[in-house]
Amino acid sequence: MPKTYKDLVGDGGSNIVGQVTEQLTRLRARMQGIKGRVAVVSGKGGVGKSAITVNLAAAVAMEGAAVGILDADLNGPSIAKMAGVRGQRLVITAEGVQPARGPVGMRIMSMDLLLPHDDTPVTWQATMQTEAYIWRSSMEATALREFLSDTVWGELDFLFLDLPPGTDRIATLADILPGLTGMILVTIPAEVSHLVVRKSLALARDLRVPVLGLIENMTGYYCQNCRTVGDLFRPGEGPRLARDFGIRFLGEIPFDPRLARACDSGIPFVAVHPQTAVGRVFQTIARDLSVAVYDEADEHPERGRR
Amino acid sequence: MKFLCVNCDEGMKLDTTSGPREGSLEAIFVCPRCRYKIVMLTNPWETQLVQTLGVTIGGRTAHAGPFEQILSSLARPGGEAQEGANAELTSSGCPFAGMFEQAEPAESATGMRWAAAATIRLERIPSFIRPMVQRAIERYAMEQGHHLITDAIMDEARSRLGM
Numbered sequence: 001m002p003k004t005y006k007d008l009v010g011d012g013g014s015n016i017v018g019q020v021t022e023q024l025t026r027l028r029a030r031m032q033g034i035k036g037r038v039a040v041v042s043g044k045g046g047v048g049k050s051a052i053t054v055n056l057a058a059a060v061a062m063e064g065a066a067v068g069i070l071d072a073d074l075n076g077p078s079i080a081k082m083a084g085v086r087g088q089r090l091v092i093t094a095e096g097v098q099p100a101r102g103p104v105g106m107r108i109m110s111m112d113l114l115l116p117h118d119d120t121p122v123t124w125q126a127t128m129q130t131e132a133y134i135w136r137s138s139m140e141a142t143a144l145r146e147f148l149s150d151t152v153w154g155e156l157d158f159l160f161l162d163l164p165p166g167t168d169r170i171a172t173l174a175d176i177l178p179g180l181t182g183m184i185l186v187t188i189p190a191e192v193s194h195l196v197v198r199k200s201l202a203l204a205r206d207l208r209v210p211v212l213g214l215i216e217n218m219t220g221y222y223c224q225n226c227r228t229v230g231d232l233f234r235p236g237e238g239p240r241l242a243r244d245f246g247i248r249f250l251g252e253i254p255f256d257p258r259l260a261r262a263c264d265s266g267i268p269f270v271a272v273h274p275q276t277a278v279g280r281v282f283q284t285i286a287r288d289l290s291v292a293v294y295d296e297a298d299e300h301p302e303r304g305r306r
Numbered sequence: 307m308k309f310l311c312v313n314c315d316e317g318m319k320l321d322t323t324s325g326p327r328e329g330s331l332e333a334i335f336v337c338p339r340c341r342y343k344i345v346m347l348t349n350p351w352e353t354q355l356v357q358t359l360g361v362t363i364g365g366r367t368a369h370a371g372p373f374e375q376i377l378s379s380l381a382r383p384g385g386e387a388q389e390g391a392n393a394e395l396t397s398s399g400c401p402f403a404g405m406f407e408q409a410e411p412a413e414s415a416t417g418m419r420w421a422a423a424a425t426i427r428l429e430r431i432p433s434f435i436r437p438m439v440q441r442a443i444e445r446y447a448m449e450q451g452h453h454l455i456t457d458a459i460m461d462e463a464r465s466r467l468g469m
Contacts, residue, residue: 005308010317011320012317014364022370092372114380127329127350128329146375262467266438266442267442272435
């Protein structure tokens, strides 16, 4: 009886398994210095996830933590703009690529830092551009792995990963980064958003990715004149969704037009308006998140060692 | 993927690789016993898939450089896809060299002048956020056609930028 695939030792000389193992080893070595690896996800687009990532990261950094942000939205990167680091040049050292330095000492890496013009899209060179869907998702996963493993993050208390919309992104990240501490779900108080977030929560449960909590954005409109918050959507739905899934409700963020303007100007709103209603919410969430991450690390210390 | 010599029932060993040429990689395998050779030719999608995984058919002789796959695969700005193009990080021919020179903080690179009163106000901004605020105000002033930042322009910028 002829030999089967399993009978043949090795792959004849390419050592593909060895090459993939080496990639994983590099990634693990880089992640060793990072205590909390937190993905910010939504499932649904347009809920303000990137703005929340930047401000939450800044709020955590203002507490004295060493913080990094990886913009994992390769095709629609916005973190570099929101953190005011566009145009910074990256430096290559023997250790890897030094990230851009943002406000409050945040270390930032984004595909945006590799694109020369505002209107340059992310496209990949290929021998065949037709039917590129066959390999594009693999290329994006490889790029994400390189951003994680080749950036000189140094010792960090938190690395925030701003994921693009889509529930499938959770699965991709869980595959690439097995030591993920957990994820934060962002929603808005609209049924269409909750519908998709429920799918993300269910998928996270299936993949055994810890959910650190739910944030509801645009829960109301903050009037600067009256200093009160009026309803935009039906209130109270976020806490109920969190209860349904048995996860922590981290907080509600009212809509404040100054937050949007701050994002455009590249300055985290929370850093310049820490005493506003929205600024205080970010700081409260940052403290609760720190507790949630350290609780998670306490309960599952093996995750941090992966 | 592995290859078995049907005559000898032996696993074949990789002999040489070349390409990609016209989207196809060529890998020659040889039977260690009878020396029978075969050549594996990949189609363009297979070639591309292997490249996107960041692995090398035939094995690696050196460790991968930082962002190797990103920089060798990201299309050249405004350019066309080029087969086999491989951006070396340290090479002067790197299409991304502009993004990889020495890090230069962008603040004060605009040549914008600050009036004394505005400078005093700038100094009062907490140090950790000052460079960002300075940059935003300078950018705003430039967009508005100003060359000197005064108290009034600072007020205007703060109100327009939500600071």
